[in-house]
Amino acid sequence: MAQTTWWRLLAFFVLMVTKAQTTENTSRCKMYNDSDRKVLSVLEPLTNQNFTVTTKNGEEEYTYVFQVCGDADGVKDAGVVQKSKGNTVIVIGNYSVTEAFKGSDWVLLIYQGGEKYHEHCSKGSRKAMIMISCDRTKAAGPLSVVLEDRERNTDCFYLFEMDSSVVCPLIESKLSTGSILLIVCFSCLAVYLIGGFLYQRLIVGAKGFEQFPNYGFWSEIGNLSADGCDFVCRSRGSREEPPTYRGVSTEPLEEPEERDDHLLPM
Numbered sequence: 001m002a003q004t005t006w007w008r009l010l011a012f013f014v015l016m017v018t019k020a021q022t023t024e025n026t027s028r029c030k031m032y033n034d035s036d037r038k039v040l041s042v043l044e045p046l047t048n049q050n051f052t053v054t055t056k057n058g059e060e061e062y063t064y065v066f067q068v069c070g071d072a073d074g075v076k077d078a079g080v081v082q083k084s085k086g087n088t089v090i091v092i093g094n095y096s097v098t099e100a101f102k103g104s105d106w107v108l109l110i111y112q113g114g115e116k117y118h119e120h121c122s123k124g125s126r127k128a129m130i131m132i133s134c135d136r137t138k139a140a141g142p143l144s145v146v147l148e149d150r151e152r153n154t155d156c157f158y159l160f161e162m163d164s165s166v167v168c169p170l171i172e173s174k175l176s177t178g179s180i181l182l183i184v185c186f187s188c189l190a191v192y193l194i195g196g197f198l199y200q201r202l203i204v205g206a207k208g209f210e211q212f213p214n215y216g217f218w219s220e221i222g223n224l225s226a227d228g229c230d231f232v233c234r235s236r237g238s239r240e241e242p243p244t245y246r247g248v249s250t251e252p253l254e255e256p257e258e259r260d261d262h263l264l265p266m
Contacts, residue, residue: 029069029098039100042107043068043132045166051143053160061085066130066143066160068109069095079111080128080158091115092158093128105134107167121156128158135163 025047026040046068054063063083065073072078079095093111101108114126131146146159175183196213200206209215 026069028095029100030096031098031100033099036100039102039107040069040098042102042167043109046132046140046164049140051141051162053143053145055145064092064143064145064158064160066128066162067095069098079109080114080130080160090126092126102167105167105169107132117150117156120150122153124154124156126158127156128160130160130162132167133161133163134165134168136165136168138163138165140164140166 026037026044029037029040031037031040047070049067050073051066052063054061061084064080065083066080067073069079072081073083073089075081075089075091077094077096078091079098080092082090082092084090092114094113095111097111097113099110099112101110109130109132111128111130112125114128116125117123141162141164143160143162146161148156148158150156192213197211200211200213200215212218
């Protein structure tokens with residue numbers, strides 16, 4: 001009983017450590033609502049990666065760097081940063097102030113608390129919104145800039161977009177019952193043949209056709225099938241039917257005995 005208890009405790013410990021490791025990186029995001037943290041667990045495979053995009057507007061050129069719950073371009077607490085030609089870095093949004101929303105095939109990640117505008121948006125804080133959509137052909141990226149909405153009085157934002165297969169819904173198996181049974185049967189047959197072959201060759205030391213499992217039985221399967229068919233489908237009795245005409249007997253008539261006593265010498 002004590003041994004069983006120890007095994008259960010060990011299994012529980014391993015499960016908890018594995019679960020902690022699978023959400024270790026996304027746990028660095030500080031959420032408004034901890035109940036939405038399970039949305040971030042979907043994005044765990046995208047962590048520890050910088051996604052970049054460069055845009056040009058006339059003579060102006062900007063490079064945006066995005067990271068999931070990590071320091072974008074090495075800037076502490078910054079989820080999205082903007083870099084200009086003069087290496088001026090502006091924090092667009094912090095992962096220390098994060099929101100996440102999930103749909104059937106998309107995740108919207110929002111970083112708030114960026115640097116304040118100098119002239120636009122009533123000098124409010126910048127905000128980054130990253131829409132991650134399902135694309136089964138792409139592991140992640142590329143990142144693209146959709147727009148920068150800074151002409152409103154409040155709540156201005158940058159909108160980014162990228163594709164990834166990690167947000168795609170799981171494809172449910174559509175195998176029928178018959179297909180599943182066939183797969184199980186072929187799997188069992190493969191195990192029987194391979195296991196039997198290895199046993200006959202390595203343990204028994206058989207050679208040639210004798211390596212085939214139960215070779216004696218399978219070599220006689222044709223004869224056994226024929227015997228079974230003969231037993232079931234064929235009659236073992238006489239095929240001659242007794243005649244019913246006027247009650248004539250089927251027994252052979254006895255021929256009169258030839259007497260040759262008169263040939264004997266007297």
